[in-house]
Amino acid sequence: MQITITKAENLKPKPEDANLGFGSIFTDHMFNMDYNPEKGWHNPRIEPYAAIEMDPATMMLHYAQGVFEGLKAYRTRSGSVQLFRPEKNVKRLNRSCRALCIPEVNETFLLNSLKQLVALEKDWVPSVPETSLYIRPTIIATDPFLGVRASNTYRLFIILSPVGAYYPEGFNPIKIWVTKDYVRAVRGGVGEAKTPGNYAASLRAGDEAHKNGYSQVLWLDGVELKYLEEVGSMNIFFVIDGEIITPSLTGSILPGITRDSVIALAKMWNMKITERKISIDELMGAHETGILNEVFGAGTAAVISPVGEIKYGKKTIIINNGKVGLVANKFYTALTDIQYGRAEDPMGWIVPVT
Numbered sequence: 001m002q003i004t005i006t007k008a009e010n011l012k013p014k015p016e017d018a019n020l021g022f023g024s025i026f027t028d029h030m031f032n033m034d035y036n037p038e039k040g041w042h043n044p045r046i047e048p049y050a051a052i053e054m055d056p057a058t059m060m061l062h063y064a065q066g067v068f069e070g071l072k073a074y075r076t077r078s079g080s081v082q083l084f085r086p087e088k089n090v091k092r093l094n095r096s097c098r099a100l101c102i103p104e105v106n107e108t109f110l111l112n113s114l115k116q117l118v119a120l121e122k123d124w125v126p127s128v129p130e131t132s133l134y135i136r137p138t139i140i141a142t143d144p145f146l147g148v149r150a151s152n153t154y155r156l157f158i159i160l161s162p163v164g165a166y167y168p169e170g171f172n173p174i175k176i177w178v179t180k181d182y183v184r185a186v187r188g189g190v191g192e193a194k195t196p197g198n199y200a201a202s203l204r205a206g207d208e209a210h211k212n213g214y215s216q217v218l219w220l221d222g223v224e225l226k227y228l229e230e231v232g233s234m235n236i237f238f239v240i241d242g243e244i245i246t247p248s249l250t251g252s253i254l255p256g257i258t259r260d261s262v263i264a265l266a267k268m269w270n271m272k273i274t275e276r277k278i279s280i281d282e283l284m285g286a287h288e289t290g291i292l293n294e295v296f297g298a299g300t301a302a303v304i305s306p307v308g309e310i311k312y313g314k315k316t317i318i319i320n321n322g323k324v325g326l327v328a329n330k331f332y333t334a335l336t337d338i339q340y341g342r343a344e345d346p347m348g349w350i351v352p353v354t
């Protein structure tokens with residue numbers, strides 16, 4: 001398939017790298033492609049960024065049949081632009097598609113389209129350390145129909161947003177909240193897919209966490225309300241008595257690419273790392289006996305997010321004196337050095353764009 005390119009006539013002014021924030025500024029162009037049963041995925045095109053006109057009965061708006069991805073393009077010191085394991089995002093998009101009954105996309109074609117779009121928008125990739133161009137591929141169900149079934153037609157689009165440093169004042173531990181009042185996902189559901197409904201379902205608990213002074217929710221499993229699963233948009237790691245532990249992928253946890261990268265690096269460094277079930281009681285017990293060394297989240301947005309405090313019921317625990325731990329810091333440095341090309345890429349994770 002040939003990608004049709006229509007360039008924008010007027011380019012937008014580019015923002016200052018210093019005040020980018022997250023997710024509110026978009027570049028000049030976007031990628032679009034359509035699906036119908038006769039033609040399959042067709043009409044791939046890069047065109048000026050624009051609103052999508054929709055019938056009010058569009059199925060995505062009513063039944064949330066959609067999937068998305070999130071990855072970043074990084075500018076190296078030499079000025080080139082590169083991606084971090086993008087083939088993993090494309091694969092995961094298709095896995096999410098299967099969970100939502102959406103027709104899969106050719107992975108090589110989608111990755112090439114994404115690279116072509118980023119290459120066209122390369123001047124939008126910011127240069128200040130730890131800034132990047134966030135890439136959001138999305139697929140939405142487009143049949144105008146109110147019956148509940150899978151849509152026959154779809155739109156795939158990719159939009160790009162320059163984003164600021166996640167830690168402009170330096171690496172800062174966050175406070176997280178564990179609750180038994182709400183769950184995010186259950187086994188057999190769509191928890192392991194990146195699909196809008198999971199995020200809508202997390203808002204109320206997130207709101208309550210914020211009202212209590214906590215920035216995110218650390219979810220318990222939806223069946224027994226016992227095992228730790230993940231944080232809002234990050235997977236979670238615990239360092240207990242020198243061993244790194246992350247919840248195993250049981251079907252209700254999003255399989256993070258940062259998570260996978262942390263595990264791979266730990267193995268390469270011969271650190272003790274285990275994927276297994278870990279309960280909130282085990283965590284609180286480890287803190288009580290003084291062997292809980294560190295807790296940190298892992299996801300594309302923040303890369304590594306140290307956790308300094310956890311609240312569960314009436315108990316509040318402070319981890320590592322509320323300071324950034326050595327293990328969290330080691331992964332943060334290693335991952336960002338690879339992503340920004342400041343270090344060798346021993347795993348072959350980098351994909352150059354320009």
Ligand SMILES: *Cc1c(COP(=O)(O)O)cnc(C)c1O
Nearest residue numbers: 233234235254256257258299300
């Ligand atoms: C995207 C996401 C993650 C992290 O995945 P990465 O590929 O590392 O960015 C973790 N949990 C949820 C719920 C997510 O949506």
